[in-house]
Amino acid sequence: MLTGDYRGRPRDRFEATLDGLARIRRYLDDPVYAVLGNHDTIRMVPGLEDLGIRVLVNECETGLAPL
Numbered sequence: 001m002l003t004g005d006y007r008g009r010p011r012d013r014f015e016a017t018l019d020g021l022a023r024i025r026r027y028l029d030d031p032v033y034a035v036l037g038n039h040d041t042i043r044m045v046p047g048l049e050d051l052g053i054r055v056l057v058n059e060c061e062t063g064l065a066p067l
Helices: 015-025 042-050
Strands: 032-034 053-055
Touching: 015 042, 042 053
Parallel strands: 032 053
Antiparallel strands: none
């Protein structure tokens, strides 16, 4: 679970943030879920989902196995 605020300031460009998350993603086991933080933009969602990260936007996921 990735819990948001992937970039430091809301006005920062998010493309570099997605590049950094792509490097991290290869080390994460599926499934990977994410929510956006207050510094993130909804425009990041397609890029995150292209990385295989399921972004929860005003929704939830049930039935996940505990860690």
